[in-house]
Amino acid sequence: xxxxxxxxxxxxxTAKLAGKNFPEFRAGDIVRVSIKIKEGDKFRxxxxxxxxxxxxxGRKNVSxxxxxxxxxxxxxxxxxxxxxxxxxxxxKVVKRGNMRKGNVPKGRGVRAKLYxxxxxxxxxxxxxxxxx
Numbered sequence: 228x229x230x231x232x233x234x235x236x237x238x239x240x241t242a243k244l245a246g247k248n249f250p251e252f253r254a255g256d257i258v259r260v261s262i263k264i265k266e267g268d269k270f271r272x273x274x275x276x277x278x279x280x281x282x283x284x285g286r287k288n289v290s291x292x293x294x295x296x297x298x299x300x301x302x303x304x305x306x307x308x309x310x311x312x313x314x315x316x317x318x319k320v321v322k323r324g325n326m327r328k329g330n331v332p333k334g335r336g337v338r339a340k341l342y343x344x345x346x347x348x349x350x351x352x353x354x355x356x357x358x359x
Contacts (some may be wrong), residue, residue: 240289240311249310252293254279255324260295260308261316272316275306278324 252258259276277297284291291310296303308315 237289243311247310247315249318250320252279252282252318252320253324254281256320257322257324258295259319259321260306261318263314263316276321277304277306280305 256279257276258279259274261272261274264271264273275295275297277295280294280296282291282293289311292307293310294305294307296305298304
């Protein structure tokens with residue numbers, strides 16, 4: 228009985244989520260998330276731009292979410308966004324990142340060679356590792 232109710236709610240939420248067309252992105256990409264913010268009676272759109280640290284539970288799942296991190300004046304801010312949030316207006320990929328791992332904990336103090344970002348020079352066939 229309870230499983231039927233949960234399955235029905237999950238199907239409804241998945242149908243709502245299918246209507247949103249978010250671009251494909253993964254850990255290491257820099258994205259701009261447009262968030263709807265309510266101030267009194269009015270709504271406004273505010274952008275939050277930063278590096279995607281992780282994409283959890285998949286984008287087609289009802290409980291799927293992603294973590295975006297940015298530094299503002301030396302202070303690190305991380306936000307966890309659910310894919311099925313009604314407050315997300317749009318997601319735009321600003322820059323593609325090519326990471327070796329699917330989760331990027333290096334912003335949290337972990338320094339390892341596995342979490343370095345690889346960038347490729349367009350005019351030379353030379354690969355260099357960029358550590359940030």
